[in-house]
Amino acid sequence: MSAAPRLVWSDSALLIEFAPRVDPAINARAVAVAARVAASAVAGVRDVVPTYRSVAVYFDPLRTDSLALETVVHEAIAQRVRRQRHAPEPIEVPVCYGGEHGPDLPAVAEHAKCTEADVVGLHSGRIYRVYMLGFVPGFAYMGEVDERIAMPRHRTPRVRVPACSVGITGRQTGVYPSATPGGWQLIGRTPLKPLDPARAEPFLFGAGAAVRFVPISVGEYERLAR
Amino acid sequence: MTLVILKPGLLTTVQDLGRWGHQAEGVPVGGPMDPYAHRLANHLVGNADTAATLELTLIGPEILFERDHVMAITGADLSPAIDDRPLPMRTVSAVGKGQRLRFGGRREGTRAYLALAGGIETIPVFGSRATQLVSGMGGVEGRALRAGDRLPVGVPSEPPIPGRTLPPVVPLPAGGADLRIIPGPEAETCAEMLQSIASHTFTISSTSDRMAYRLETCRPESDVRRPRPTSLSEVRGPESEVRGQVSVEIISDATPLGTVQLPPSGQPMILMADRQTCGGYPRIATVIAADLARAGQLAPGDWVRFHRCTLAEAMAALIEQERVFVR
Numbered sequence: 310m311s312a313a314p315r316l317v318w319s320d321s322a323l324l325i326e327f328a329p330r331v332d333p334a335i336n337a338r339a340v341a342v343a344a345r346v347a348a349s350a351v352a353g354v355r356d357v358v359p360t361y362r363s364v365a366v367y368f369d370p371l372r373t374d375s376l377a378l379e380t381v382v383h384e385a386i387a388q389r390v391r392r393q394r395h396a397p398e399p400i401e402v403p404v405c406y407g408g409e410h411g412p413d414l415p416a417v418a419e420h421a422k423c424t425e426a427d428v429v430g431l432h433s434g435r436i437y438r439v440y441m442l443g444f445v446p447g448f449a450y451m452g453e454v455d456e457r458i459a460m461p462r463h464r465t466p467r468v469r470v471p472a473c474s475v476g477i478t479g480r481q482t483g484v485y486p487s488a489t490p491g492g493w494q495l496i497g498r499t500p501l502k503p504l505d506p507a508r509a510e511p512f513l514f515g516a517g518a519a520v521r522f523v524p525i526s527v528g529e530y531e532r533l534a535r
Numbered sequence: 536m537t538l539v540i541l542k543p544g545l546l547t548t549v550q551d552l553g554r555w556g557h558q559a560e561g562v563p564v565g566g567p568m569d570p571y572a573h574r575l576a577n578h579l580v581g582n583a584d585t586a587a588t589l590e591l592t593l594i595g596p597e598i599l600f601e602r603d604h605v606m607a608i609t610g611a612d613l614s615p616a617i618d619d620r621p622l623p624m625r626t627v628s629a630v631g632k633g634q635r636l637r638f639g640g641r642r643e644g645t646r647a648y649l650a651l652a653g654g655i656e657t658i659p660v661f662g663s664r665a666t667q668l669v670s671g672m673g674g675v676e677g678r679a680l681r682a683g684d685r686l687p688v689g690v691p692s693e694p695p696i697p698g699r700t701l702p703p704v705v706p707l708p709a710g711g712a713d714l715r716i717i718p719g720p721e722a723e724t725c726a727e728m729l730q731s732i733a734s735h736t737f738t739i740s741s742t743s744d745r746m747a748y749r750l751e752t753c754r755p756e757s758d759v760r761r762p763r764p765t766s767l768s769e770v771r772g773p774e775s776e777v778r779g780q781v782s783v784e785i786i787s788d789a790t791p792l793g794t795v796q797l798p799p800s801g802q803p804m805i806l807m808a809d810r811q812t813c814g815g816y817p818r819i820a821t822v823i824a825a826d827l828a829r830a831g832q833l834a835p836g837d838w839v840r841f842h843r844c845t846l847a848e849a850m851a852a853l854i855e856q857e858r859v860f861v862r
Contacts, residue, residue, distance in 0.1 A: 319717055319821040319823075320849040321791065324788075324789060329786060356556055356558050356559075357559070358558040358559045358789055358812065361788065363788055370824055371854070441559075442559060442812075443561045443812045444811060445561060446561045446562040506660065511661075515559075516559060
């Protein structure tokens with residue numbers, strides 16, 4: 310946990326890698342270090358991006374004092390991650406499971422050797438951590454999905470996954486913000502938009518957030534989606 | 536509205552330096568494929584670096600001006616002309632209301648940049664006008680320009696005097712480019728691969744786009760002095776596969792511009808302007824910033840060779856390239 314991270318420099322980016330594994334504590338450290346480096350506002354820094362297990366600092370090589378940046382990074386790493394007294398309030402994401410909105414729910418049930426209702430119970434029965442965003446704007450990689458329903462992705466991705474579909478791949482789950490090609494097992498759909506540029510807060514999810522999926526009926530879905 | 540697209544060309548997009556500051560939310564940076572030529576065009580017409588230009592690809596558009604402008608074209612030479620009068624490259628030119636800008640055959644390079652004094656002023660999305668085709672953000676409705684599109688141009692504070700010209704500071708690649716790389720985050724676990732890519736010549740595949748150049752093995756280093764093969768089928772063979780194929784996948788992580796990724800196929804990819812914010816293939820190397828200009832001017836069929844260099848050499852090359860911007 311407190312092991313010194315590995316620093317990998319290129320001429321325009323610095324990667325701070327904590328440990329090459331998926332672990333909530335490592336991710337919490339990455340999120341905290343990213344926030345501190347961003348807050349230091351070193352001249353020339355363009356973007357500070359936390360991932361599962363590292364922080365990428367993008368900078369303009371001609372305007373950045375790399376020694377000043379390195380100092381800020383070392384200070385950020387040295388600070389302890391403050392243990393949160395209260396776990397963050399989970400973001401509730403209503404999901405209409407199965408049917409036309411979750412075409413892969415039967416396959417996941419078969420994979421798990423249980424009923425579709427059991428899959429819904431297992432998927433909605435725990436709080437997930439948002440590890441990072443990526444793939445497309447607003448797409449949050451969340452985990453860990455119960456091992457029983459951790460089905461691998463489709464061999465051949467779908468050409469078009471409808472926006473707001475909820476999917477599983479391995480022990481990860483996520484919500485597609487826009488219609489894109491995608492290989493995840495689709496088990497449902499939410500009326501919420503992970504990305505809405507017109508909203509005051511365009512992005513529903515941020516790295517480090519907690520998420521709970523709440524099952525809703527087709528009727529509720531249609532009412533909320535309107 | 537002061538600029539009308541009469542013919543769109545092959546792929547014409549509005550570009551600025553990119554959508555920085557939102558990669559943590561998964562928003563790709565985007566921006567010009569040849570950031571240097573983009574900046575040079577802005578520099579010539581007196582714009583800030585951050586002003587938006589048009590990126591033209593292989594076949595230029597036809598544009599009608601609805602008022603007087605001062606403009607400059609940099610990067611690829613796609614035979615620009617104003618009403619049939621050839622227009623010199625990297626030169627500040629005045630164009631009048633009602634005149635048409637046309638392009639002819641491609642002489643050299645792949646992407647040209649058209650800057651107008653005042654800059655293209657489409658509506659910024661998350662702080663940038665750059666067109667990102669995959670996420671559909673920026674420019675005109677997040678897409679390539681079409682015939683009939685009308686673009687607003689800002690009012691220049693201090694229009695430059697026509698006639699100023701600059702020499703070609705970064706020579707355009709002729710059929711291929713030598714790109715300098717520094718080791719990437721997974722260089723140690725893929726040491727053999729890193730050695731191997733530096734001893735091959737690759738060809739840019741036809742499936743390449745603004746997101747990535749997909750490379751195909753061309754032939755071993757010993758053959759590079761021979762003339763370029765005319766088709767890919769001539770050069771593929773089991774003996775020319777990159778050695779020590781990897782099946783490693785990493786936990787999806789950050790992917791800076793110029794990252795050389797190695798998917799399980801063993802055929803590397805160079806991540807370009809429209810790359811995603813993260814990816815799950817080993818990042819064995821990164822193309823240095825000073826060579827991104829040359830990389831951005833490559834097209835499918837062109838060859839690529841990689842050469843290792845140090846961070847100090849990368850910085851020195853970049854500083855040398857920047858001299859032109861000192862006013």
